[in-house]
Amino acid sequence: MVAVNPLHAVALAVLPSAAYAFVSPTPVVLSPSSARVTPLSGAPYCTSYRVRHSHSFPTTSIQSRTTSSTIFASASNPTLTPTSQDTCDVLVLGSGPAARSIATLLSSKANDKAYDVLLADSNYDRRWAPNYGVWQDEWQSICKLYESFNQPIGNEVIDRLWMSTDCFFGGSFDIAAEQRMRLDRPYCRIERDVLRRVLSPASECTSVNIYSPSGSMVHDESGTSVLIQSKDGDISQVRAKLVVDCTGHESKIVLKDDRMKSIPPGFQIAYGILAEVDETSIPNNDFCGPYFKEAMTLFDYRTDHFPEGSNELAKAEKAPTFMYAMPLNGNRIFFEETSLVARPALSFQECKDRCMTRLEHLGITVTKVEEEEFCYIPMGGPLPAKDQRVIGFGGAAAMVHPSTGYHLCRAMMGAGEVAKVIREELEEKNWNPDRAAARAYNAIWSPTTIAQRNFAVFGGEFLMKQNVVGLRGFFDGFFKLPLGLWGGFLAGWPGLPNNENHETWWARLVFGLTFVSKLPVSVAVDMLGSIATYSISEGVPLPQSVTPLLGLPDGYEYREKKSSIGDVAAKHEARRMIMESTVEEVVPVDFEEKTAA
Known part of the structure; x- marks a missing residue:
């Protein structure tokens, strides 16, 4: 042993x-x-x-x-x-x-x-x-994948569909607090119990x-x-x-x-409630506060719910959070106050306090909390060995x-390629589990996908250093891009819609240059400076993701390990000489009893 x-x-x-x-x-x-x-x-x-x-x-x-x-x-x-x-x-x-x-x-x-x-x-x-939310076009791509495996998911998985998505970035760069940015891209809420059942x-x-x-x-x-x-x-x-x-x-x-060296992960922290709200005093039942019931609110980065000059406002400006709102049936709405990514993580209590303060400021009265959600998502960090x-x-x-x-769409779409290569390996007559594992990893993290991830890792690092003004400017410019550019970045996985706008070095370079042109000047200057300092401190990954000169990262391709057998002639000679030797071998023992003289 x-x-x-x-x-x-x-x-x-x-x-x-x-x-x-x-x-x-x-x-x-x-x-x-x-x-x-x-x-x-x-x-x-x-x-x-x-x-x-x-x-x-x-x-x-x-x-x-x-x-x-x-x-x-x-x-x-x-x-x-x-x-x-x-x-x-x-x-x-x-x-x-x-x-x-x-x-x-x-x-x-x-x-x-x-x-x-x-x-x-x-x-x-x-x-x-x-509570899972997905873009409708991404979900449709996933449904097609599962149908190709003879495992249809079906429309019963969709709990709620909004034909448009709203954002609020007011309070900076001359954007009025009440100004709404509408994105014409349908968004869905997944019925988690049904999804769990159909994936069982x-x-x-x-x-x-x-x-x-x-x-x-x-x-x-x-x-x-x-x-x-x-x-x-x-x-x-x-x-x-x-x-x-x-x-x-x-x-x-x-x-x-x-x-x-690997950059440690950042953390997304969110506190959410599935709530019933009082609508008796609401003048327009099409809205709950500023949130249109026929739209899903993806980002509300406003901070006008805190008193001017208060300590709470200072904290919210330095470590921003946003409201995410999903109007459901009747007076039921899912609200979630989210810290997008931070290192160290923002506390759940801070997110909860900000959520309640925001709702009170918006005149939204919660009469019942059906569920509480505590969301903890590590983002980035090292890849598997x-x-x-x-x-x-x-x-x-x-x-x-x-x-x-x-994560949800990335995992469900990524399962297709991984299942495909595992199936192929299980059919091989010369079964090799090491090769199967390597091929499965390469199906997840090919050189091309790693390069795309490296580009996104920089994005996460840049977002972590922004205060609320920077984030408002960032996302206001981001959603002014053509849908194919911003849509492909948010989930960004092979097989999902618009990923072709991010899966090559040229596509990422075009995206980056176009994006910078949409940003407020102060945010654009900060981003360009961050690109330079990040490239100096972290080395190849970011430049490699936007230029062909540095090639692609190493993937997980299987490489058969050569057996190390040493010098066979020397070992044979040693064996022969040991067998021919007349010297008596001394066998070591733990203790040797000595007889009395």
């Missing part, structure tokens, strides 16, 4: 909205034939479901049988052996939109072939918390409620093995060809690329847009 440095052992804890991880202090033991091991200690209850590919999407909720089990901590007691075994093609950790998207496309019967997928997550049966093909329980202490994940040349243990002590081994980690932004199952077996996807692969925080 070979002992592994405990600092190389990574532990996972699955929490409600993301995976928070820590380094295990426990030494792990594995056999010499194992490639690597990941102990999953400290995980709370986690539910696993087998995806049954022979079924189409259900139209009603699924009631699944559940039993309790635990991932066995092989690190603490490696002598126990499994009493039963289970196998699957792909083990997916997590059950959010990213996890269910990739599981759905892998288990779908596309091209007359489907694969067994096992979902494992502590919150499989729990409702999704976020009929499933049956295999091993449910995985909880602490959790166990080991061992990779070998043909796949991955995980030990699980039930409450009554029964131990099972789950065997998968591939593991996809969708446990969230801060997963430590997926290793981060630390070979070069190359040459690792576990495939990160969604937040675990840093797929969140580093400037805007958009």
Whole structure:
């Protein structure tokens, strides 16, 4: 048996909205034939479901049988052996939109072939918390993708459609506070419960409620093995060809690329309420305060709800937040006060206080709060390390847009290419899980997509340094661009509409030059200066994204590792000479008893 440095052992804890991880202090033991091991200690209850590919999407909720089990901590007691075994093609950790998207496309019967997928997550049966908003044209592209996999999503997923989108950037650059910028691009609210259901093909329980202490994940040349243990002590081994980690932004199952300096993530923080409002004193029922009910309000960056010269106003100008408003049916509206991106993160309490102050100033009286939402989204940060077996996807692969925080459409669209290459690899007669993982990563982060991300990372850094005046000027200029330019930047992922305006160095250069020409002079000068200082401090990534002279970033292409066999002749000679030697070998022992003289 070979002992592994405990600092190389990574532990996972699955929490409600993301995976928070820590380094295990426990030494792990594995056999010499194992490639690597990941102990999953400290995980709370986690539910696993087998995806049954022979079924189409259900139209009603699924009631699944559940039993309790635990991932066995092989690190603490490696002598126990499994009493039963289970196998699957792909083990997916997590059950959010990213996890269910990739599981759905892998288990779908596309091209007359489907694969067994096992979902494992502590919150499989729990409702999704976020209120998801998407651009209509992007959602239509996603629907086409899923139809191509024989998994139609359907219009039932759309809860509310607004044919236009409003913004308020008044208070700076001679823009009146009441001035409304209208964007003629339809916006949708996703019915999260329906989306969760249609991304949940009929499933049956295999091993449910995985909880602490959790166990080991061992990779070998043909796949991955995980030990699980039930409450009554029964131990099972789950065997998968591939593991996809969708446990969230801060997963430590997926290793981060630390070979070069990386900018730490920024954080989007938001406090939201799904509320009923008093409309008895509202003169025009087409509006709720300034918010038109037939439009979705994407940004309200005004600060006139704070007294002039107050400490609250000073804080709001230095660390800006905006109101995001989704009018629903009747007098129900979703309000959310959002810090777009900041490092360190703004507090939830600050967002909540600003939300309530703004609503009071606007004459909006909340009579009932149906839900509260606490939104925490890391943006940017390092990409996954190359040459690792576990495939990160969604937040675990840093797929969140580093400037805007958009994620749902990026993950659901990105699942298509990842599922495609995994399907191709699973069909290969010469199965190679390392090659499959590398190809999956390259489907997410190709050199072209990394270059596009590097451009957006700069955007996030620039936004973080702006006060409210800078942000008003930034977005007022941004939305004066042609829709194809600004629309392609907000989500920015291959396959989504308008991405062609951002996926090449030339397209990004044209976008950047056109954008600067739309900005107020002070913001434009600040941006040009930031481009220079950022390029000096961070080096190649930004210049590389807007010029052909520096080539493209390295991708995740699979490169077969050559076996190191050393000098065979020398080793044969040593073996022959050892065998021929007449010198008696001294075998070392821990203790030697000395006899009395």
